[in-house]
Amino acid sequence: MRIGLFIPCYIDTFFPEVGIATLELLDRFGHEVVYPRDQTCCGQPMANSGFNADCAATEALFVRNFSGFDYVVAPSGSCVHHVRANFDAIEQTAEVKEVRARTYEIVEFLHDIQKADAFPWARFPHRVGLHNSCGTLRALKHAKPSELHEPFFSKPMDLLSKVDGIEFATPARPDECCGFGGTFSVFEEVVSTKMGYDKVSDHARAGAEYIVSADTSCLMHQQGCAERIGVPMKFIHIAQILNGASA
Amino acid sequence: MSASPGMLHPELLDQHDTDSIHRHGHRLDHAEGASKPLRSHREPQPRGAKIHGNRPVDQAEAAARFIAAPEHEKMHDERLWDLRQKRDREMHGIPEWEELRSLASAIKEHTLTHLDEYLEQFEANARSNGVHVHWARDAAEHNRIVHDILKDHGAKSLIKSKSMLTEECGFRPYMAAAGIEVIETDLGERIQQLDNEDPSHVVVPAVHKLRTDVAEVFAKTIGTDPDNSDVHYLAESQRESNRPLILAADAGMTGCNFAVAETGSVVVCTNEGNADLSANVPKLHIASIGIEKIIPRFEHLAVFVRLLSRSALGSPITQYTSHFRGPREGGEMHFVLVDNGRSERLGLAEFWTSLKCIRCGACMNTCPVYRRSGGLSYGATYSGPIGLIIDPTFNARKYSNLPFASTLNGSCTNVCPVKINIHEQIYAWRRELVKRHEVPFVKKAAMKAAGEMLSRPAAYRAAIATADFALAHLPRFVIYNGLNAWGKHREVPHPPKQTFHSWYQANRGDKR
Numbered sequence: 001m002r003i004g005l006f007i008p009c010y011i012d013t014f015f016p017e018v019g020i021a022t023l024e025l026l027d028r029f030g031h032e033v034v035y036p037r038d039q040t041c042c043g044q045p046m047a048n049s050g051f052n053a054d055c056a057a058t059e060a061l062f063v064r065n066f067s068g069f070d071y072v073v074a075p076s077g078s079c080v081h082h083v084r085a086n087f088d089a090i091e092q093t094a095e096v097k098e099v100r101a102r103t104y105e106i107v108e109f110l111h112d113i114q115k116a117d118a119f120p121w122a123r124f125p126h127r128v129g130l131h132n133s134c135g136t137l138r139a140l141k142h143a144k145p146s147e148l149h150e151p152f153f154s155k156p157m158d159l160l161s162k163v164d165g166i167e168f169a170t171p172a173r174p175d176e177c178c179g180f181g182g183t184f185s186v187f188e189e190v191v192s193t194k195m196g197y198d199k200v201s202d203h204a205r206a207g208a209e210y211i212v213s214a215d216t217s218c219l220m221h222q223q224g225c226a227e228r229i230g231v232p233m234k235f236i237h238i239a240q241i242l243n244g245a246s247a
Numbered sequence: 248m249s250a251s252p253g254m255l256h257p258e259l260l261d262q263h264d265t266d267s268i269h270r271h272g273h274r275l276d277h278a279e280g281a282s283k284p285l286r287s288h289r290e291p292q293p294r295g296a297k298i299h300g301n302r303p304v305d306q307a308e309a310a311a312r313f314i315a316a317p318e319h320e321k322m323h324d325e326r327l328w329d330l331r332q333k334r335d336r337e338m339h340g341i342p343e344w345e346e347l348r349s350l351a352s353a354i355k356e357h358t359l360t361h362l363d364e365y366l367e368q369f370e371a372n373a374r375s376n377g378v379h380v381h382w383a384r385d386a387a388e389h390n391r392i393v394h395d396i397l398k399d400h401g402a403k404s405l406i407k408s409k410s411m412l413t414e415e416c417g418f419r420p421y422m423a424a425a426g427i428e429v430i431e432t433d434l435g436e437r438i439q440q441l442d443n444e445d446p447s448h449v450v451v452p453a454v455h456k457l458r459t460d461v462a463e464v465f466a467k468t469i470g471t472d473p474d475n476s477d478v479h480y481l482a483e484s485q486r487e488s489n490r491p492l493i494l495a496a497d498a499g500m501t502g503c504n505f506a507v508a509e510t511g512s513v514v515v516c517t518n519e520g521n522a523d524l525s526a527n528v529p530k531l532h533i534a535s536i537g538i539e540k541i542i543p544r545f546e547h548l549a550v551f552v553r554l555l556s557r558s559a560l561g562s563p564i565t566q567y568t569s570h571f572r573g574p575r576e577g578g579e580m581h582f583v584l585v586d587n588g589r590s591e592r593l594g595l596a597e598f599w600t601s602l603k604c605i606r607c608g609a610c611m612n613t614c615p616v617y618r619r620s621g622g623l624s625y626g627a628t629y630s631g632p633i634g635l636i637i638d639p640t641f642n643a644r645k646y647s648n649l650p651f652a653s654t655l656n657g658s659c660t661n662v663c664p665v666k667i668n669i670h671e672q673i674y675a676w677r678r679e680l681v682k683r684h685e686v687p688f689v690k691k692a693a694m695k696a697a698g699e700m701l702s703r704p705a706a707y708r709a710a711i712a713t714a715d716f717a718l719a720h721l722p723r724f725v726i727y728n729g730l731n732a733w734g735k736h737r738e739v740p741h742p743p744k745q746t747f748h749s750w751y752q753a754n755r756g757d758k759r
Contacts, residue, residue, distance in 0.1 A: 050677030057702030181654025
């Protein structure tokens with residue numbers, strides 16, 4: 001398949017290793033992966049703040065970059081959710097609708113489209129706490145949220161379970177939001193960081209060495225919180241583990 | 248955990264750490280640390296948002312003060328999280344839970360789209376039961392109508408059970424000015440009344456208070472021992488002081504959980520039986536009813552009663568589910584049907600389903616922001632997620648900050664027993680407030696600049712050409728309110744050697 005690789009701005013700037021892992025992982029499955037060089041952002045920062053009209057030019061650019069691929073794949077749940085659910089500042093032409101529908105987050109791509117059943121190159125002999133970000137959990141429906149009376153399922157858990165040596169730590173509040181919330185993280189920075197402290201502490205109490213997530217923005221926030229209060233925690237994106245990161 | 252306890256943040260220390268020295272069951276840290284003044288320090292109760300007329304309420308400022316009171320914040324977060332967990336346990340006991348939610352939502356949507364018919368049916372049936380029915384366009388009309396009824400009866404004192412509608416109407420201050428004594432009969436609401444503070448939660452109005460706060464309020468108002476914060480002592484003392492007032496009251500008032508069109512009756516759910524006291528002790532009973540409280544048929548109650556208390560408190564049912572159908576002999580019953588902005592809300596395409604709300608408070612209990620902010624930080628009648636989408640309909644300017652007091656995590660939507668898409672409405676309100684120009688200019692300018700930068704690849708690349716530059720400037724264009732908001736209470740990300748973009752150029756530059 002011909003895949004457009006969408007690397008959101010935070011990942012491009014601060015976490016290139018997450019982008020590299022995503023690219024290599026897609027390579028391993030034999031896809032033709034293209035990284036459109038003119039990409040910037042999906043518009044979520046403005047849209048989440050209510051400024052939808054200010055997203056129009058950014059959305060148009062996104063569609064120009066990602067039109068015509070079989071799939072567009074990104075290692076970020078919240079950005080993918082934005083493209084799929086709220087990307088409506090521009091006219092909804094057939095092309096725009098097509099790009100939106102074909103945009104996938106890496107976990108759901110591997111689970112639902114690729115139907116990956118083995119990661120023989122991966123080994124991660126560590127205790128990890130899975131952070132189900134709200135964007136993946138409740139928006140993209142990666143897993144059953146604790147609030148609903150439905151049968152259990154978890155796509156990230158399905159994939160991680162196929163990695164040799166991995167163990168899971170279960171925090172007391174497994175799907176409580178970590179407090180990032182986009183511009184919320186600065187608009188309500190005191191509440192945001194308190195939520196972050198509580199989140200990383202919960203995982204540490206459960207015995208996690210790593211917090212793993214499909215949302216880099218949550219990890220960036222949690223890492224900043226953990227470092228500030230001195231919680232010895234490591235952070236890793238799920239694509240890195242699946243791609244065979246050793247630590 | 249492998250790290251030594253000395254390396255860990257205090258929040259992480261295992262309370263049953265076997266390495267630590269214990270004496271008399273208490274952890275011994277340090278001689279000075281373990282010593283206490285004779286009278287232990289009491290953390291003052293953080294107060295709610297500062298209100299300046301019509302100016303936007305600064306929820307973040309009040310929330311920061313709540314978090315700066317760690318005993319309060321911790322108790323509040325844990326207490327409400329406990330309710331959420333109890334709710335989950337109750338939910339798991341009901342196989343048809345999701346079906347019930349869909350049913351409840353469908354009944355409410357049907358009723359709201361036929362509201363005129365059901366209201367008239369309710370009125371006609373109530374009248375034939377011998378009830379006086381009044382219509383109030385807004386809060387002022389509601390207060391005037393109730394006042395007139397009281398005047399007609401020469402009533403000077405009124406006992407009432409908890410009602411968010413009367414909070415909405417500013418009922419107590421109005422009656423105080425009119426010289427009528429109002430006595431709340433719900434314990435939590437009475438605490439709030441005695442402390443001259445609004446309720447902070449729709450179901451547990453004093454949940455933000457520690458018992459030592461209550462001891463302080465009662466010591467000042469009903470003369471209890473300020474150093475005794477035993478809950479049984481406090482509850483009993485309040486009962487002793489309130490019962491004589493209840494027995495002597497001239498009139499009684501309740502709110503309404505459900506108004507059944509088919510029977511013309513009103514149902515009130517309480518755990519203290521105080522609605523029964525308010526309605527039955529005096530001869531005059533007035534019920535204030537928001538027009539969205541209507542349900543068509545008696546049998547529909549079964550759906551809502553099964554959901555209400557399970558969602559609210561994680562108990563199968565409230566202790567009392569009281570039905571009021573008509574006046575007793577020699578008594579009078581009045582229903583006041585109140586609009587107060589509801590008809591207008593019904594006309595808002597994106598927001599009308601907020602009228603399905605049955606005021607269970609489940610969205611507050613689950614909201615991670617609410618639990619850490621306290622309900623009074625919202626500075627509005629309705630706090631938490633449901634407040635974020637209802638309050639702006641009353642005053643878009645004053646409550647323009649509230650829809651931003653959310654991470655849009657969506658837990659509220661999932662617990663809502665009537666399936667209101669709360670977090671999607673929060674998102675929609677943000678757009679709406681921008682359209683109505685109810686957001687700060689600086690934010691507007693920053694977002695416009697961000698939009699321009701992010702739509703021009705060359706400008707974007709230039710801006711983040713080096714990671715150091717990005718560290719300094721990225722917050723400025725994705726974030727509007729200054730550089731330090733990120734770094735005040737958390738570390739900034741570590742800049743990598745190169746961006747993904749430059750790595751790709753160097754390593755995969757051949758592909759396009």
